[in-house]
Amino acid sequence: MQDEILNSGFARTGRLLDREQCLELRSLYPDPANFRSRVLMSQYRFGRGEYQYFRYPLPSAVQGLRERLYAELAPAANKWAEALGVQVRYPEELSAFLERCHGAGQNKPTPLMLKYGAGDFNCLHQDVYGPVVFPFQVIIGLSDPESEYTGGELMLVEQLPRAQSKGQVLSLRQGEGVAITTRQRPARGTRGIYRVNMRHGVSPVHSGERFTLGVIFHDAE
Numbered sequence: 001m002q003d004e005i006l007n008s009g010f011a012r013t014g015r016l017l018d019r020e021q022c023l024e025l026r027s028l029y030p031d032p033a034n035f036r037s038r039v040l041m042s043q044y045r046f047g048r049g050e051y052q053y054f055r056y057p058l059p060s061a062v063q064g065l066r067e068r069l070y071a072e073l074a075p076a077a078n079k080w081a082e083a084l085g086v087q088v089r090y091p092e093e094l095s096a097f098l099e100r101c102h103g104a105g106q107n108k109p110t111p112l113m114l115k116y117g118a119g120d121f122n123c124l125h126q127d128v129y130g131p132v133v134f135p136f137q138v139i140i141g142l143s144d145p146e147s148e149y150t151g152g153e154l155m156l157v158e159q160l161p162r163a164q165s166k167g168q169v170l171s172l173r174q175g176e177g178v179a180i181t182t183r184q185r186p187a188r189g190t191r192g193i194y195r196v197n198m199r200h201g202v203s204p205v206h207s208g209e210r211f212t213l214g215v216i217f218h219d220a221e
Contacts (some may be wrong), residue, residue, distance in 0.1 A: 001179060005136065006076055009185045009198055010156055010168070011070050013069075013138065013177035021061060022175055026211050027114055028059065037106065043124065047201070049120035051214075053112045062111050062213070065138070070094040070217050073136045073179060079136055083186040090134065094217065097134065101219040106130040110216040114202075115141070116152055117209055122202035124157055126183050127156040129220030138179045139200075142211035147178030148207030156180060159197040169203070172212070182216075 004011035010089060017025070028034045035052035042048050070093075077090045091097050101107070110129060114122070127137060141151055156168040170178055181198040188194075202210075 001072060002103075005181075006079060009181040010170075011179045013179060015062070015173070015175045016065060016138075016140055016177045017142075017175040018081060019144075019174060022211075025059065025061060025113070025213060026142050029211070034059070037111075041120075045123075046125065047089075047120065047122040049114065049116040049122060049202075049205075051112050051114040052079055053220075054109055054111050058109060058111060062215070065140075065213075066111060066215050066217065067094045069138050069177075069179070069215060070097065070134070071162040073134075073217075077135050080186055084184070084195060085135055097217065098219060101130070101132045102129060104132045106132055106219040106221050108220040109182040110214075110218065110220050112216070114212045114214060115209070116149075116159065116202065116205045116211075118194050118205055118207050120152075120202075120210075121204040124155065124201040126199055127214070127216050129216075129218060131184060132218050134217040135182050135185070136179050137182050137217065138177045138215040139172070140177040140213040140215065141174050142213055143209065145210075149205055149210040150212040151152070151204050151206035152181060153203045155201045155203055157199050157201075158185075159199075161194055162198075176190045177215075 001011045036055035038052045154170040
């Protein structure tokens with residue numbers, strides 16, 4: 001996964017959750033006690049649909065994924081920082097990184113669950129919640145695109161310097177994850193390393209209902 005994300009800015013993780021685990025996580029969505037806040041995208045012109053941020057303590061499945069995936073991605077994050085000339089290094093364990101977030105006043109958990117119905121979509125955006133940012137995040141499909149919804153592809157767009165934007169469209173199987181760039185990635189050109197700005201979103205859902213889990217590693221202010 002590290003080599004792939006270093007080269008392209010995203011990497012499929014393979015299946016992280018089985019169907020039963022996906023359904024169990026989805027069953028948490030109707031109970032507001034599991035979440036710290038709910039956002040209607042249309043209210044802020046983010047798109048259409050809704051999402052909720054989990055509260056601490058996170059569900060054990062989400063906490064386990066957050067810890068394991070952070071540890072897998074931290075070495076790649078340090079390689080990126082070095083390539084970009086950024087004087088930031090990421091610790092090996094999530095707990096140490098979160099201490100850094102909390103020291104900067106970023107104390108709110110950011111893992112979230114998103115819910116889309118027919119006609120819903122998510123505009124291109126970046127999930128940055130304060131000065132401390134981890135350069136990767138992971139999106140996991142909780143619904144089956146073969147039986148539960150159509151449309152709703154994950155869109156990744158990178159803005160190349162002095163050029164048109166380049167897009168990728170990915171469909172996630174149920175339980176499959178993809179690690180993506182949170183904000184910027186290094187790319188090699190004829191004059192050396194340069195920064196590529198990246199955003200992500202979701203194309204309109206044509207039918208059915210689509211749930212996804214967003215595993216973001218930095219906390220919010």
